[in-house]
Amino acid sequence: MKHKVSVTLNGRHREDEVEPRLLLVHYLRDVAGLTGTHVGCDTSQCGACTVHVDGKAVKSCTLFAVQADGHDIKTIEGMAAADGTLHPIQQAFWDEHGLQCGYCTPGFIMAAAYLLEQNPSPNDDEIRKGLEGNLCRCTGYVNIVKSVAAAAKVMNGSTAAPAPSASPVAGE
Amino acid sequence: MAITTMVGARIHRREDPRLVRGHGRYADDFVRPHTAYMAVVRSPHAHARIRSIDPGDAMKAPGVEAVLTAADYKKVIAGAMPVAPAFVAEKKQTPERFPIAEGESCYQGEPVAVVIADTKYHAADAAELVVVDWEPLPAVMDLEKALEDGSPTAHDGAPDNVGWDLTYSADADAAFAEADVVVKQRILQQRLAPTPMEPRGVLAEWHDADQTMTMWVSSQNPHFIRLFIGGALGIPENRFRVISPDVGGGFGSKISPYPEDYLVPATSKLLGRPIKWIETRTENLQNATHGRGQVFDVEIAGKRDGQLLGLKITQYLDIGAYMGTFSAFQACACLLPGAYVWKQVASRTVGILTNKVPTDPYRGAGRPEATHLVERMVDMFCAEIGMDPAAVRRKNFITEFPHTSPFALVYDSGNYDGSLSKALELVGYEQFRRDQEAARASGKYLGIGISTWIEICGFGPSAGTAPATGGLALTESAHVRVFPTGSVNVYVGTHSHGQGHDTTFPQIVADALGVPYDAVELRHGDTAEGPAFGYGTYGSRSLAVGGMAVLKASQKIHEKAKKIAAHMFEAAEEDIVNDQGHFYVKGSPENRKAFGEVAFAAYGAGLPEGMELGLEAVAYFDPPNFVWPFGAHICVVEVDPETGGVEMLRYVAVDDCGNVINPMIVEGQIQGGIVQGIAQALFEEVVYAEDGTLRTGTLLDYSVPTANEIPTLTLDRTVTPTPTNELGVKGIGEAGTIAASAAVINAICDALAPLGIQHVDMPASPDRLWKQIQEAKA
Numbered sequence: 001m002k003h004k005v006s007v008t009l010n011g012r013h014r015e016d017e018v019e020p021r022l023l024l025v026h027y028l029r030d031v032a033g034l035t036g037t038h039v040g041c042d043t044s045q046c047g048a049c050t051v052h053v054d055g056k057a058v059k060s061c062t063l064f065a066v067q068a069d070g071h072d073i074k075t076i077e078g079m080a081a082a083d084g085t086l087h088p089i090q091q092a093f094w095d096e097h098g099l100q101c102g103y104c105t106p107g108f109i110m111a112a113a114y115l116l117e118q119n120p121s122p123n124d125d126e127i128r129k130g131l132e133g134n135l136c137r138c139t140g141y142v143n144i145v146k147s148v149a150a151a152a153k154v155m156n157g158s159t160a161a162p163a164p165s166a167s168p169v170a171g172e
Numbered sequence: 173m174a175i176t177t178m179v180g181a182r183i184h185r186r187e188d189p190r191l192v193r194g195h196g197r198y199a200d201d202f203v204r205p206h207t208a209y210m211a212v213v214r215s216p217h218a219h220a221r222i223r224s225i226d227p228g229d230a231m232k233a234p235g236v237e238a239v240l241t242a243a244d245y246k247k248v249i250a251g252a253m254p255v256a257p258a259f260v261a262e263k264k265q266t267p268e269r270f271p272i273a274e275g276e277s278c279y280q281g282e283p284v285a286v287v288i289a290d291t292k293y294h295a296a297d298a299a300e301l302v303v304v305d306w307e308p309l310p311a312v313m314d315l316e317k318a319l320e321d322g323s324p325t326a327h328d329g330a331p332d333n334v335g336w337d338l339t340y341s342a343d344a345d346a347a348f349a350e351a352d353v354v355v356k357q358r359i360l361q362q363r364l365a366p367t368p369m370e371p372r373g374v375l376a377e378w379h380d381a382d383q384t385m386t387m388w389v390s391s392q393n394p395h396f397i398r399l400f401i402g403g404a405l406g407i408p409e410n411r412f413r414v415i416s417p418d419v420g421g422g423f424g425s426k427i428s429p430y431p432e433d434y435l436v437p438a439t440s441k442l443l444g445r446p447i448k449w450i451e452t453r454t455e456n457l458q459n460a461t462h463g464r465g466q467v468f469d470v471e472i473a474g475k476r477d478g479q480l481l482g483l484k485i486t487q488y489l490d491i492g493a494y495m496g497t498f499s500a501f502q503a504c505a506c507l508l509p510g511a512y513v514w515k516q517v518a519s520r521t522v523g524i525l526t527n528k529v530p531t532d533p534y535r536g537a538g539r540p541e542a543t544h545l546v547e548r549m550v551d552m553f554c555a556e557i558g559m560d561p562a563a564v565r566r567k568n569f570i571t572e573f574p575h576t577s578p579f580a581l582v583y584d585s586g587n588y589d590g591s592l593s594k595a596l597e598l599v600g601y602e603q604f605r606r607d608q609e610a611a612r613a614s615g616k617y618l619g620i621g622i623s624t625w626i627e628i629c630g631f632g633p634s635a636g637t638a639p640a641t642g643g644l645a646l647t648e649s650a651h652v653r654v655f656p657t658g659s660v661n662v663y664v665g666t667h668s669h670g671q672g673h674d675t676t677f678p679q680i681v682a683d684a685l686g687v688p689y690d691a692v693e694l695r696h697g698d699t700a701e702g703p704a705f706g707y708g709t710y711g712s713r714s715l716a717v718g719g720m721a722v723l724k725a726s727q728k729i730h731e732k733a734k735k736i737a738a739h740m741f742e743a744a745e746e747d748i749v750n751d752q753g754h755f756y757v758k759g760s761p762e763n764r765k766a767f768g769e770v771a772f773a774a775y776g777a778g779l780p781e782g783m784e785l786g787l788e789a790v791a792y793f794d795p796p797n798f799v800w801p802f803g804a805h806i807c808v809v810e811v812d813p814e815t816g817g818v819e820m821l822r823y824v825a826v827d828d829c830g831n832v833i834n835p836m837i838v839e840g841q842i843q844g845g846i847v848q849g850i851a852q853a854l855f856e857e858v859v860y861a862e863d864g865t866l867r868t869g870t871l872l873d874y875s876v877p878t879a880n881e882i883p884t885l886t887l888d889r890t891v892t893p894t895p896t897n898e899l900g901v902k903g904i905g906e907a908g909t910i911a912a913s914a915a916v917i918n919a920i921c922d923a924l925a926p927l928g929i930q931h932v933d934m935p936a937s938p939d940r941l942w943k944q945i946q947e948a949k950a
Contacts, residue, residue, distance in 0.1 A: 039200070042452050101421040103370040103420025115775060124884070133878075134878070141878075145884075
């Protein structure tokens with residue numbers, strides 16, 4: 001018995017018929033084809049599947065797709081501007097080497113975006129606490145914290161944005 | 173060669189723009205039409221006989237196409253899973269392993285049947301309906317009990333549980349006879365789960381019409397997978413394509429071929445449709461190979477003036493139920509001497525079969541264990557003779573290079589005192605000791621721990637590695653292609669799963685060819701492209717071995733391009749200058765030809781007489797020796813005696829990996845590595861119950877640290893190039909993990925020294941420390 005879900009996904013309306021037990025993360029990946037949202041555990045520890053539902057960071061493995069009916073969802077694919085300009089958090093992860101294998105990264109960026117909306121000028125401790133729902137196995141978190149701090153400065157206007165797509169950036 | 177501009181530069185990673193947008197391509201992101209999904213029925217027992225398997229209701233469940241068991245797979249999979257010989261032991265027992273259990277299963281999680289269905293949900297549902305008639309057998313879970321006479325055996329009918337017993341060098345008696353002081357300790361290395369954030373996954377598609385297989389797999393070494401799986405399925409390499417696209421971390425757990433790596437393509441061949449299997453996290457914690465899992469009995473001997481004399485070590489290594497492809501490479505004797513001069517080192521390793529998932533390399537593989545052991549013992553020796561750990565290290569450091577170790581390995585280069593001095597200065601060692609004294613007077617337990625680590629990596633010379641792997645020399649390959657208008661593709665046999673090769677290797681090529689960095693693209697992870705064979709990425713080998721193959725191939729091209737340019741200018745070859753993508757004759761820089769013009773000429777008419785057309789080259793690099801990075805890590809902690817909690821106050825790391833191609837990437841590798849080492853020291857442990865049930869089967873129970881548990885790290889470096897390769901580079905991927913656990917535990921032991929606590933095992937969790945503190949106070 002399939003159910004109809006109607007969502008706004010990255011600014012575009014869509015409707016699908018889904019099984020009631022289909023997890024939101026599988027809806028996003030397998031039905032909508034947005035594979036930037038990853039699955040890293042089955043128990044809501046790792047945060048790789050973090051998306052925004054009505055502006056709030058949510059682990060999309062903890063919701064059924066049918067629970068998202070009528071809601072607004074944003075995934076990592078919806079973060080950059082239409083012209084491809086990276087969101088300041090995406091840019092900061094690039095600039096500060098905030099990712100290695102990249103698997104946890106979309107979840108961290110979505111969690112960080114919500115964190116910075118709640119607290120536009122967090123100190124390092126607040127960033128670390130704010131991201132404790134997400135796991136990274138590569139970076140040791142050092143550069144993730146730096147990335148979020150750098151993004152905060154750009155987003156709250158205390159620092160000018162660096163030149164976009166600044167690759168290569170040479171010189172030590 | 174052109175003036176170096178890219179090598180050494182902090183260049184932002186090329187792979188990032190697509191990864192931060194969510195446009196990575198991991199195994200589960202690939203979709204093929206008409207794919208069926210596989211779920212695996214696994215043994216719930218540590219050890220049991222399989223009386224029968226009844227597909228029962230599973231075949232009737234919605235969407236189910238097949239339920240398959242060992243009998244089905246015996247028709248398409250030949251032989252046993254591979255085990256590298258590693259060494260010749262006095263005694264050795266290697267249980268044969270077929271990818272799916274038939275009569276007996278030997279660890280919880282071992283595959284016994286698979287269910288194929290139209291969706292992953294249907295496959296998972298139906299897997300629950302397969303009925304296996306089990307006869308539980310006694311399980312071997314404890315290393316010491318496993319060696320007792322009359323112990324049950326991990327495999328029914330086996331003579332005992334000894335997987336190997338090997339003495340590298342038996343004699344340290346002369347050194348011990350000279351000693352004033354001998355300290356003994358048993359040191360545990362708990363089992364760890366590598367836990368890459370992307371679990372394993374396989375998608376395979378058999379094309380019956382042309383008898384070819386395509387397989388997408390989350391792997392650190394697609395060429396190895398092709399070799400092993402193709403061999404077992406009887407598909408030659410030219411008709412078996414393995415693609416390891418973006419891989420979400422490996423840490424050693426994605427080197428060896430796994431049962432599912434055989435079962436998925438075999439099923440595709442059997443059923444004639446694409447098959448996908450994606451591991452759940454619980455399956456990952458239960459079935460991906462674990463690391464460490466060892467117990468060491470150690471004795472250290474020295475003089476009261478601080479001189480180190482001898483070590484005696486026996487390693488007991490928990491192999492698990494089957495020998496992993498590279499599990500014997502965890503026998504870490506070769507690195508036990510560490511950074512010090514010894515008179516003698518005696519070492520024996522005993523591998524023990526148990527009813528647990530196999531252990532295999534996990535970041536560092538043998539080297540973190542060796543470092544932890546020697547650094548811990550040096551500190552215990554210092555405590556015994558009442559000398560400062562920094563002073564004793566300095567007194568005993570190897571200072572002359574090349575240095576031949578007691579195991580006949582040749583350390584290439586080093587400056588151990590240099591990195592230690594820098595680290596001591598950064599941490600403010602003298603001041604800390606004064607602060608510590610004051611803190612102790614006020615009842616606070618502050619401690620500082622030093623780890624002057626060394627590492628063997630860059631595997632590795634064919635003469636050393638080919639006998640150990642069973643014939644494969646761990647060399648490395650690169651294929652560089654220059655297209656007619658001058659853009660460049662580089663294909664490598666290494667595999668990047670977070671290490672940033674897409675950025676680092678083009679930096680080398682840009683300099684070697686004298687072309688703009690942006691003109692160079694790196695490709696890897698697809699066996700249909702590039703050199704015939706590659707060896708993958710593990711053991712901190714990619715730059716020191718693969719980077720050199722890239723350099724060699726680039727040099728071949730540069731030589732040819734220069735000849736073509738000389739011909740075009742009608743000048744002598746030695747007068748040709750190549751600067752940032754332009755050739756000119758010395759003294760006439762205004763009259764120049766772009767690299768692209770020379771490349772175009774290479775595919776046209778009018779080449780020098782006798783010159784073959786084209787501008788591409790393949791190179792293989794077989795290093796003459798290993799490389800030996802080193803460094804000094806210092807950790808400062810405060811232990812709360814009321815709770816057993818450890819607060820990390822400072823962490824300073826000064827590392828030396830020779831010349832640095834991209835400092836940003838090197839620092840990232842060190843940071844991540846350190847945190848995995850800290851995680852072992854304080855948090856992580858795979859726990860099995862006595863009956864063989866895995867207690868740490870989710871990320872709720874297996875405690876990978878979050879950002880909130882990790883301190884800020886202070887990094888610096890020294891630069892001591894290796895003479896082993898032209899780039900002067902050593903590996904850095906595992907350094908942090910190798911160094912960190914000893915620094916943390918030494919700091920905790922230093923903090924608790926006033927209570928008479930000499931040694932603390934890992935993980936130094938609050939409950940373990942609290943108990944030890946209570947016992948010490950009682």
